[in-house]
Structures are given as C-alpha cells and as structure tokens.
Amino acid sequence: MSEAPSGAPERIVVVGASLAGLSAAHALRGEGFAGSLTLVGDERHAPYDRPPLSKQVLRGLFSPDTTLPRHPDLNAEFRLGTPASSLDLDARTVSLGDGTTLPYDRLLIATGTRARPWPKSDEASLDGVFTLRNRDDATKLSGRLKAGPRRVVLVGGGFIGFEVASTCRDLDIPVTVLVRDGQPLEAALGPRLGGLVGEIARERGVDLRLGAEIERMEAEGGRLTGVTLKGGERIEADIVVAAIGAVRNVEWLEGAGLAADEGGVLCDGYCRVLRQNGDIVPDVFAAGDIARWPNPHQDEALVAVEHWGNARAQAKAAARNMLAGPAAGLARHDHLPDFWSQQFGLTIKLVGLTEGADSLVIAHGSLEERRFVALYGREGRTVAAASIDSARWLPAYAAAIRERAPFPPISDAVDQPRLRIEEP
Amino acid sequence: MKVVVDLNRCQAYAQCIYAAPRHFVLQGREALVYDPSPDEAARAEIERAVQACPVRAITASPDPAGETK
Numbered sequence: 255m256s257e258a259p260s261g262a263p264e265r266i267v268v269v270g271a272s273l274a275g276l277s278a279a280h281a282l283r284g285e286g287f288a289g290s291l292t293l294v295g296d297e298r299h300a301p302y303d304r305p306p307l308s309k310q311v312l313r314g315l316f317s318p319d320t321t322l323p324r325h326p327d328l329n330a331e332f333r334l335g336t337p338a339s340s341l342d343l344d345a346r347t348v349s350l351g352d353g354t355t356l357p358y359d360r361l362l363i364a365t366g367t368r369a370r371p372w373p374k375s376d377e378a379s380l381d382g383v384f385t386l387r388n389r390d391d392a393t394k395l396s397g398r399l400k401a402g403p404r405r406v407v408l409v410g411g412g413f414i415g416f417e418v419a420s421t422c423r424d425l426d427i428p429v430t431v432l433v434r435d436g437q438p439l440e441a442a443l444g445p446r447l448g449g450l451v452g453e454i455a456r457e458r459g460v461d462l463r464l465g466a467e468i469e470r471m472e473a474e475g476g477r478l479t480g481v482t483l484k485g486g487e488r489i490e491a492d493i494v495v496a497a498i499g500a501v502r503n504v505e506w507l508e509g510a511g512l513a514a515d516e517g518g519v520l521c522d523g524y525c526r527v528l529r530q531n532g533d534i535v536p537d538v539f540a541a542g543d544i545a546r547w548p549n550p551h552q553d554e555a556l557v558a559v560e561h562w563g564n565a566r567a568q569a570k571a572a573a574r575n576m577l578a579g580p581a582a583g584l585a586r587h588d589h590l591p592d593f594w595s596q597q598f599g600l601t602i603k604l605v606g607l608t609e610g611a612d613s614l615v616i617a618h619g620s621l622e623e624r625r626f627v628a629l630y631g632r633e634g635r636t637v638a639a640a641s642i643d644s645a646r647w648l649p650a651y652a653a654a655i656r657e658r659a660p661f662p663p664i665s666d667a668v669d670q671p672r673l674r675i676e677e678p
Numbered sequence: 679m680k681v682v683v684d685l686n687r688c689q690a691y692a693q694c695i696y697a698a699p700r701h702f703v704l705q706g707r708e709a710l711v712y713d714p715s716p717d718e719a720a721r722a723e724i725e726r727a728v729q730a731c732p733v734r735a736i737t738a739s740p741d742p743a744g745e746t747k
Contacts (some may be wrong), residue, residue: 326742
C-alpha cells in the first residue's frame with residue numbers, strides 16, 4: 255500500500271454519529287464533497303446534542319429531543335444502531351456489528367467516549383444506579399427524578415456531577431455529592447475556583463462531602479436503598495449517579511495497527527491518524543473526544559480535549575484535510591480549548607488549559623460577587639481564562655492566550671481593579 | 679425544527695429572547711436555556727432569533743424528512 259496521498263475521494267465513511275461526526279459531514283459537504291457519505295452510529299438516535307442532557311432535559315424544560323440541526327442538503331446515509339466492529343487498513347474497509355462491510359476512500363474516526371461504568375458490576379446493575387452520557391440515560395434518570403426520590407447521591411467532582419446536583423436542587427430533591435480527591439472541578443478550574451463552586455453548591459443546599467467515597471451500596475430486592483461511605487456513615491438514597499469520567503470507544507480498533515489505547519487515537523496536528531510506529535496512516539483521520547493530538551497551546555503536549563467546541567473545530571479541520579489534494583496545504587488543528595457549564599444559575603466558562611498553572615489573578619469583578627474573570631499563568635505566560643457570568647470579556651483574553659502573552663496580559667487598564675497575583 | 683446554540687459563543691445579549699420568547703429563556707445573568715425542538719409553526723420566530731444573535735451562535739434547520747416529531 256502506498257503512503258502517498260490518494261486521489262480525490264468518492265466514498266467517505268465517518269464512524270461516530272455524534273457532534274464530531276455530524277460536524278465533519280456538514281464540513282465535507284460545505285467544502286464541496288459530492289460523493290457518497292456514510293455515518294455509522296452505535297446509538298439508534300440521529301445525531302443529538304449532549305450538553306442539555308444534564309441540565310434542561312433532566313429538569314424537564316422544553317423538549318427532551320436534542321437532535322442536532324442537519325442541513326437539508328446533507329445527503330448522508332446514516333447507519334444508526336450499528337456499531338463499527340473492526341477496521342482493515344489494507345482492504346480499506348470498516349466492518350459493522352450487523353455483518354456488513356463499508357469500503358472507504360477516506361475514513362474519519364469519531365467514536366468518542368462512553369460513561370465510565372461504576373466499577374462494581376453487581377452494584378452498577380442495581381435499580382437506581384445511573385450513569386449519564388446518552389439520551390436514553392437522561393430519559394430514564396429524568397423519569398426517576400420526577401418520581402421524587404428521597405435523596406440523590408452523586409459520585410464525582412466533575413462538571414456533569416455538579417450540573418446534575420444543580421438540577422436536583424432546582425427540583426427540590428435532597429442531594430449529596432461525594433468528591434474523592436481535592437476540590438470539586440479542580441482538574442478544570444484549579445483548587446481556588448473549584449472550592450468557590452463547592453461553596454456555591456453548599457449555599458444552594460447541596461450536601462457536599464470532600465474526601466468521601468462509597469464503601470458499598472445497599473439494596474432491597476435489587477433496588478438501591480442507600481450507600482455506606484468509607485468511614486461507616488450510611489446515607490439513605492434511592493438514586494446514585496456515577497459521574498466518574500469517560501472511557502474512550504477504541505475497542506473496535508483493536509488489531510488495526512493504529513496507535514490507539516485508553517488514552518485515545520493518536521493523530522498529528524492535521525488530524526491524521528498514526529500507526530504504532532508513528533507513521534501517518536494514509537486517508538484515515540480522527541476528531542472529537544477520541545482524538546489525542548499535539549496541542550500547540552500546551553507546548554505540543556498530546557492531549558484529548560473532551561469538549562463540545564473541540565469536537566466541532568477538529569471535525570472541521572479533519573474534513574478540510576480529508577479533501578485536500580496532494581499539493582494543497584493542510585489545515586492545522588489549533589483550536590484553543592473552551593467549554594461552558596451552567597449550574598446554580600451561574601454560567602462558568604473557560605478558555606485555554608489550566609494544567610500546570612502556577613498563578614491566578616482576578617482581572618474583572620470579584621469572587622465575592624460571584625461574577626468575575628480569572629486569569630491563569632504558567633511560567634510567566636497567560637494560559638487560561640475562566641469567567642463566571644462575565645463571558646463578554648473572554649474573547650479578548652482568548653486572543654492573549656493564543657499569542658502566549660505575558661502574565662498577566664493587561665495590567666494597567668483603567669477599568670481593572672489592582673491585580674493581585676495569587677495561587678491558582 | 680431543530681435548534682442548537684453554541685454556548686461557547688453566546689454572551690447573553692438576550693436578543694433571541696426578545697425574538698422568540700417562548701423558545702429562549704435566560705436563567706440567571708448568562709445561563710441561556712432554549713427549546714432544541716420547536717414546532718414547525720415557530721419557524722418565523724426562530725429565524726428571527728437566528729438573525730438577531732449578535733455573535734451568530736444559533737443554528738436552526740427544519741426537521742429532517744421522515745423525522746418530524
């Protein structure tokens with residue numbers, strides 16, 4: 255098989271029919287691709303939006319149908335409810351769970367992640383124990399919340415857990431959040447702002463337990479009745495939601511010869527998938543939660559960015575590069591990571607990566623007001639900016655982060671408080 | 679119809695709320711909540727909201743053929 259770029263593609267297969275897959279399909283048509291386009295999805299639903307699932311869908315506001323808009327001229331074939339089962343690079347085919355085989359000229363791997371299951375399978379299968387990733391998860395959990403549970407116990411200190419906790423409080427359901435390590439949201443926001451969100455959650459009536467873990471779950475007739483924490487305390491609860499992270503859907507790629515493991519599918523800055531020896535695999539690309547790629551905003555560190563904005567941007571870059579002829583320049587995927595979260599009536603936004611940050615300043619507003627922009631510095635450079643209810647400032651700081659501006663980037667503006675550099 | 683809002687982009691200018699008050703709501707200062715699947719009858723309102731957004735964060739399309747709710 256030749257490593258040289260192949261001719262113009264006639265058949266493109268996208269494995270993964272969620273945000274990244276659909277965004278890529280739109281971008282391929284937008285770039286003028288007129289050949290056959292097939293999207294393969296393991297869920298039976300047409301591509302839908304996930305962020306509302308932990309918020310308005312759970313709360314029962316508006317429609318639970320978050321199917322993503324599709325261009326009327328998309329003209330793609332959807333193979334839904336049929337997971338891909340293997341990839342043959344030499345034959346250039348993808349096999350599906352229903353036994354069919356799809357040949358491709360270009361392939362996009364966008365199979366994303368699934369919720370990390372509760373590690374004890376006998377407890378995971380109890381009635382009342384949930385994870386939240388899919389539309390079906392949200393529908394089931396939403397129904398149970400409507401029934402008025404005595405208490406919901408959330409396991410995990412991430413955004414989904416806190417969004418669900420916020421929804422429970424909106425519905426006046428007692429809720430306990432168990433965070434095993436450090437402060438809530440610490441991985442994304444650092445201990446300082448994570449601690450602030452924890453404080454806000456407590457004010458809104460969340461029973462927040464730090465350094466807390468479940469020792470065992472109790473059940474009667476297969477139905478959850480409570481949990482016992484390490485240390486012996488028992489909490490009566492009808493529902494446990496395990497929001498303990500995600501697992502990448504790489505199993506179907508086993509044996510294909512790609513550099514793919516639990517950390518994701520390794521690709522280069524142009525979304526081209528790599529072999530285990532580092533060679534580029536011709537005509538195979540990756541995008542979204544599953545892709546692990548060198549991030550120019552973090553000294554080319556290999557990262558997988560599991561955010562909505564990255565899925566869209568990376569899909570676009572991949573689509574463009576899938577269609578680039580041999581002489582065309584490739585589009586570098588240089589998206590600055592960003593995300594938002596809505597909880598307890600507040601909007602939290604972040605641009606950049608806070609990992610390794612050694613300093614923090616509040617550039618606008620104040621923590622006391624619960625309305626501010628915080629900037630993160632690392633080794634004298636501005637690496638991230640977070641806002642609570644102050645989103646209009648963020649684009650300016652996103653530009654500073656892209657430029658690797660000194661930290662803090664703007665320090666003498668007349669509308670700023672005097673900046674005090676603190677620990678993140 | 680199907681609607682999605684890029685909430686990374688949204689800066690809570692709230693123009694969609696004036697344009698289509700039954701389908702877009704602000705909860706708090708910046709938390710936009712919207713109807714992802716409004717009736718086809720709301721098309722004019724939704725399209726007004728799409729056009730009114732100063733940061734162009736809203737995407738809407740008709741229900742795909744054969745998938746009307």
